[in-house]
Amino acid sequence: MQEIIATGTQRHHETLLQVLKSYYQLTKPRIILLLLITTASGLWVAANGEVDPLLVLVTMAGGALAAASANTINCLYDRDIDYIMERTRHRPLPSGRVQPRDALIFAIALAVTSFTLLTVFANLLAALLAMSGIVFYVAIYTHLLKRHSTQNIVIGGAAGAIPPLVGWAAVTGDLSWAPWVMFAIIFLWTPPHFWALAMMIRDDYAAVNVPMLPVIKGDEETARQIWYYTLLLLPLTLGLTYPLHTSGMVYAALAVFLGVIFAKKAWELLQAPTDRDKARSLFKYSILYLMLLSAGMVVDSLPVTHQVVAAIGQNVQVLISATGMM
Numbered sequence: 001m002q003e004i005i006a007t008g009t010q011r012h013h014e015t016l017l018q019v020l021k022s023y024y025q026l027t028k029p030r031i032i033l034l035l036l037i038t039t040a041s042g043l044w045v046a047a048n049g050e051v052d053p054l055l056v057l058v059t060m061a062g063g064a065l066a067a068a069s070a071n072t073i074n075c076l077y078d079r080d081i082d083y084i085m086e087r088t089r090h091r092p093l094p095s096g097r098v099q100p101r102d103a104l105i106f107a108i109a110l111a112v113t114s115f116t117l118l119t120v121f122a123n124l125l126a127a128l129l130a131m132s133g134i135v136f137y138v139a140i141y142t143h144l145l146k147r148h149s150t151q152n153i154v155i156g157g158a159a160g161a162i163p164p165l166v167g168w169a170a171v172t173g174d175l176s177w178a179p180w181v182m183f184a185i186i187f188l189w190t191p192p193h194f195w196a197l198a199m200m201i202r203d204d205y206a207a208v209n210v211p212m213l214p215v216i217k218g219d220e221e222t223a224r225q226i227w228y229y230t231l232l233l234l235p236l237t238l239g240l241t242y243p244l245h246t247s248g249m250v251y252a253a254l255a256v257f258l259g260v261i262f263a264k265k266a267w268e269l270l271q272a273p274t275d276r277d278k279a280r281s282l283f284k285y286s287i288l289y290l291m292l293l294s295a296g297m298v299v300d301s302l303p304v305t306h307q308v309v310a311a312i313g314q315n316v317q318v319l320i321s322a323t324g325m326m
């Protein structure tokens, strides 16, 4: 008898865990992680590296909840095509593990919590920007564009570029050139990021009539467009150092280093547009690229980095004057 009760309890726990896991999966957590790293770049650069830990915590939590809400509504809206595509068939809604009504309630609860948290502990602008991210992603990308335009992810990509604005606004209460440049960096990054993936799984999108660029225009044209966006992206990343001076040379050096690798991979894809390995390599690298570039903005903003750079600068000067005297 004892044993049966124990087994029953265990099973109950398993189911609860499985339910939690399904809701967690609805939020597309790995994408949220990268969105949070880009939020961090806005927070740290705006605060010149001296952030208020509570504000960071609240902004990250609010941003994550907003993105989770947006992703859940996207899963809800797209459950018909997700059911057909191999990559998405096992998601919680198409596989029947979560009911659509429950997903909707979950998404609304996430958005309300996010808005409250950001309004109370950060400010209204940060809260409204996060909500505009949800609205843009759901209404403009998912509803209006995704199934109807080859430019779907170019325009829709603006939603994914909002997190640094949220981070910046949380610190300063307003927006200036620098956060908009961070926005533009992610905006230009999105087409290479996504089209590289779309080249790999073109047939899936074709099967559900989603007009992703590689489906409509083919691999060669997509590789060319990726190349153009990459060429625009690289100089833009340096805009934070010159003319804006909100980031320094440590960031600039990293941006050049990471950018050259990005360009190399985009160039290789341009030379062999039908090579799926090249597309896969660029897609994977795009994620690492944005992660490291955003982390670089954070590190560059820290007072300790300024001190180290200044110390190195002084030593170099001493060395130069010493050699001059010889």
Ligand code: HEM
Pocket (backbone or CB within 6 Å): 030, 031, 034, 035, 038, 087, 141, 152, 153, 154, 156, 157, 158, 159, 160, 161, 186, 190, 193, 194, 197, 287, 290
């Ligand atoms: C319209 C814009 C975008 C589109 C259409 C898009 C599309 C996709 C798709 C379809 C995947 C594959 C997901 C999967 O296998 O389930 C993916 C992966 C990923 N995306 Fe994007 N993405 C966009 C923008 C962004 C942005 C702005 C970020 C973060 C800043 C981001 C971060 C990621 C990450 C981290 C992954 C890898 C997830 C994993 O490991 O499974 N994406 N993206």
Ligand SMILES: CC(C)=CCC/C(C)=C/CC/C(C)=C/COP(=O)(O)OP(=O)(O)O
Pocket (backbone or CB within 6 Å): 031, 063, 066, 067, 070, 071, 074, 078, 088, 129, 130, 131, 133, 134, 137, 159, 160, 161, 162, 163, 166
């Ligand atoms: C500030 C704030 C709340 C911003 C939210 C922005 C946000 C959630 C961006 C995510 C972009 C993304 C992963 C698109 C994939 O959609 P898809 O439908 O093409 O992917 P799928 O085919 O995998 O479902």
